[in-house]
Amino acid sequence: MGCWRRDERRFGRKVVLPLREAVIASTARMSTPSPLATNITWHEMAPRIEHTILRPDASREQVTRLCDEAKHFNFAAVVVNPFHIALAARLTRDTPIKVATVIGFPLGATLNTVKRFEASEALRLGADDLDMVINIGALKSGDRDGVVGDIAAVVEVAHRASAIVKVILEATYLTDDEKKLACELCLEANADFVKTSTGFGPTGATVEDVALMKRVVGNRAGVKAAGGIRNAHDAVAMISAGADRIGTSASVAIMKELGAPGLSG
Numbered sequence: 001m002g003c004w005r006r007d008e009r010r011f012g013r014k015v016v017l018p019l020r021e022a023v024i025a026s027t028a029r030m031s032t033p034s035p036l037a038t039n040i041t042w043h044e045m046a047p048r049i050e051h052t053i054l055r056p057d058a059s060r061e062q063v064t065r066l067c068d069e070a071k072h073f074n075f076a077a078v079v080v081n082p083f084h085i086a087l088a089a090r091l092t093r094d095t096p097i098k099v100a101t102v103i104g105f106p107l108g109a110t111l112n113t114v115k116r117f118e119a120s121e122a123l124r125l126g127a128d129d130l131d132m133v134i135n136i137g138a139l140k141s142g143d144r145d146g147v148v149g150d151i152a153a154v155v156e157v158a159h160r161a162s163a164i165v166k167v168i169l170e171a172t173y174l175t176d177d178e179k180k181l182a183c184e185l186c187l188e189a190n191a192d193f194v195k196t197s198t199g200f201g202p203t204g205a206t207v208e209d210v211a212l213m214k215r216v217v218g219n220r221a222g223v224k225a226a227g228g229i230r231n232a233h234d235a236v237a238m239i240s241a242g243a244d245r246i247g248t249s250a251s252v253a254i255m256k257e258l259g260a261p262g263l264s265g
Contacts, residue, residue, distance in 0.1 A: 089126025204228025214242025
């Protein structure tokens with residue numbers, strides 16, 4: 001896709017890499033495991049994880065704890081609602097941890113102009129990644145141009161700021177053919193990742209959906225599995241199916257399963 005993005009904020013220095021190299025660099029510390037491998041260390045898993053709190057009742061104290069945990073385990077990112085972007089950006093400043101937020105969340109049915117404005121505000125407040133929800137209704141209506149335009153509007157804003165866009169398909173509502181089409185339209189719109197779920201739908205990520213999405217996007221985009229990933233077994237299964245990133249609120253439990261030291265306090 002040729003877009004350029006900020007991959008890390010390391011001690012105040014921005015490192016800019018081409019998308020494909022950036023995806024490789026972000027996961028280089030962990031080789032793809034064989035199915036359900038049990039010898040994955042927490043050091044290898046942590047850089048795959050985006051530590052998430054998107055509950056509507058999330059407090060500043062909980063977001064602060066989230067950021068402390070991300071720094072302790074060296075997670076790839078924290079994922080917060082837009083209201084908490086500035087706090088998370090301040091708490092993770094001078095670390096490699098990225099701040100991700102959600103756009104058009106969780107339904108994806110808001111206006112394109114609103115998504116674009118929301119993206120601009122999120123970036124202004126310090127977000128590095130934008131996880132936007134695809135317009136599910138437009139996709140199921142066969143409105144290809146509408147879907148591409150919706151994604152491209154956010155991508156344009158994000159790439160201008162060297163940020164990346166992950167498009168949430170909410171796969172539980174889609175047929176396999178619609179999932180394939182959605183991935184193709186994301187590529188057409190120059191999105192950086194495709195993502196399985198919001199975590200607010202009736203079901204979350206499945207190994208089958210991750211594998212299907214990976215087959216479509218190949219090395220042209222990353223794949224993020226999110227929704228219902230509660231333990232190390234699930235996380236490894238998703239990675240084995242082709243996921244580059246794992247979005248979960250159970251990150252600390254997964255680390256403990258893999259033998260990581262706990263966070264004091």
